[in-house]
Amino acid sequence: MKFEFEIEDGDFAKAGTASSQVKHILKQLNVDTKIIKKTTVAIYEAEVNVVAHAVGGGTLTADINLERIVVEVVDEGPGIEDIPQAMTEGFSTASAAVISMGFGAGMGLPNMRRNADKLEVTSGVGEGTRVVITNYI
Amino acid sequence: MKITNITTLLGGNIVTGKERVETPISFGFAADLLSDVLTLEVEGVLLITGLCTLQTIRTAEMAEIDCVIIARGKKVSPAMKDLAERTGLILIEVDCSVYKASGILFDAGLEPVF
Numbered sequence: 746m747k748f749e750f751e752i753e754d755g756d757f758a759k760a761g762t763a764s765s766q767v768k769h770i771l772k773q774l775n776v777d778t779k780i781i782k783k784t785t786v787a788i789y790e791a792e793v794n795v796v797a798h799a800v801g802g803g804t805l806t807a808d809i810n811l812e813r814i815v816v817e818v819v820d821e822g823p824g825i826e827d828i829p830q831a832m833t834e835g836f837s838t839a840s841a842a843v844i845s846m847g848f849g850a851g852m853g854l855p856n857m858r859r860n861a862d863k864l865e866v867t868s869g870v871g872e873g874t875r876v877v878i879t880n881y882i
Numbered sequence: 883m884k885i886t887n888i889t890t891l892l893g894g895n896i897v898t899g900k901e902r903v904e905t906p907i908s909f910g911f912a913a914d915l916l917s918d919v920l921t922l923e924v925e926g927v928l929l930i931t932g933l934c935t936l937q938t939i940r941t942a943e944m945a946e947i948d949c950v951i952i953a954r955g956k957k958v959s960p961a962m963k964d965l966a967e968r969t970g971l972i973l974i975e976v977d978c979s980v981y982k983a984s985g986i987l988f989d990a991g992l993e994p995v996f
Contacts, residue, residue, distance in 0.1 A: 757935075757936070757937055758936050758961070760937060760940065761937070761940035761941075761943070761944065764944060765940070765943060765944075765969075768943075768944070782944075782945075782946050785944050786920050786944055786945065789920070789940075789941075789944040790917070790920065793937075846916075846935060846937050847914060847915060847916035847917075847933045847935065847937055847938065847941070848915075848916055848917060848937070850915045850917045850918065851917075852915075852917030852918065852920070852921070853917060856917055856920050856921060859921070
């Protein structure tokens, strides 16, 4: 089954709404609690990245079957210039406003990698970013 | 350590979760960086923070944090209270600093996460 959610850019009051809904769905499906936690942490980091960086917002699509959860987060924001550098703990391009919200510590992508069985990040400057998080049930 | 003992030790005000004061807490963690909170892998965690925002509550939901203590005398907003109620979070306000709250609970035997 597939679920799609819109993510609004810059609206920190709503950041996490999509991830929360996915968490609720996974609970209803009786997915193992450890898999729910790692999946929601990974997709929450991805959702916050869209809110923090992507002008125009993005979409979060969760595709769930008996074997795996695949969450795709796509935005048309500024893109990532150097993905390996962005994967380094502590590297951040977040604004002061984002940092004041408690984010921007340069842990977003590393946290996604830590909590995903498989993580794909494709991006280009001016071309937006696509993150695909796969966790096996 | 139970929520009721923690509240007494810190002279805190329970904003949400008053009916769950017997909930046991195993570990304490203090942070204002939410991504650091998202790295925690243990259960039964209490978070002490000075970050009084809606995202503090949302992050606690994602990280399966049982209780959040808002330090430095900051007041929880109605939107934070509403989200905490909906997500089942125990939310407590205290007047003291993050440092003092952490010290009191550590001294009373609450284990650090690491």
